[in-house]
Amino acid sequence: MKQSPNKGFRLAAHLQGLPEDIFATAEDLFRSTKCVEFVPLRGKKHPGIMIILDRKFSLWFFREDDHFTYDGFEIGDYSEWPERQQLVFDKIK
Template structure:
């Protein structure tokens, strides 16, 4: 990945206006996309995110937002893809789900 030099002005922006600084950095890195703004808008309103393993038997996971909306992700080769959502009332997730994950490093 290419490194980006961070100017003193950008560092100041991160201290005073982190959201604006992130938008500026994203633009410099070529990833400024309205989709990310929409994701920020969505996730900034979420108070709780639970992670659950997929119940379907496929390799994947479920993100549950505020115990009301489930986002489904399934493995596709070396990455995960979004597979849809459902709405309803969901149980709390297991906060130790990543405890046995292998760490790179």
């Protein structure tokens, strides 16, 4: 793994049953992202979290028991939305 970490990660993903290109996909998504915001979704039955990338693209996750499941994505202008919401990590100093 020291010589070729990418091969090691691909092997680990394969052994875990993950898609072979999962790391490349994640890398493509986040490498060019300049701003990531985590906004809580306060649903009574299914609370969740929205991850906003560059205030233009959001990924939605809803809580089910002890984990979150992916619900979908939206594209739009989020330039003002987080300013009226408390962000998940606001209290971290």
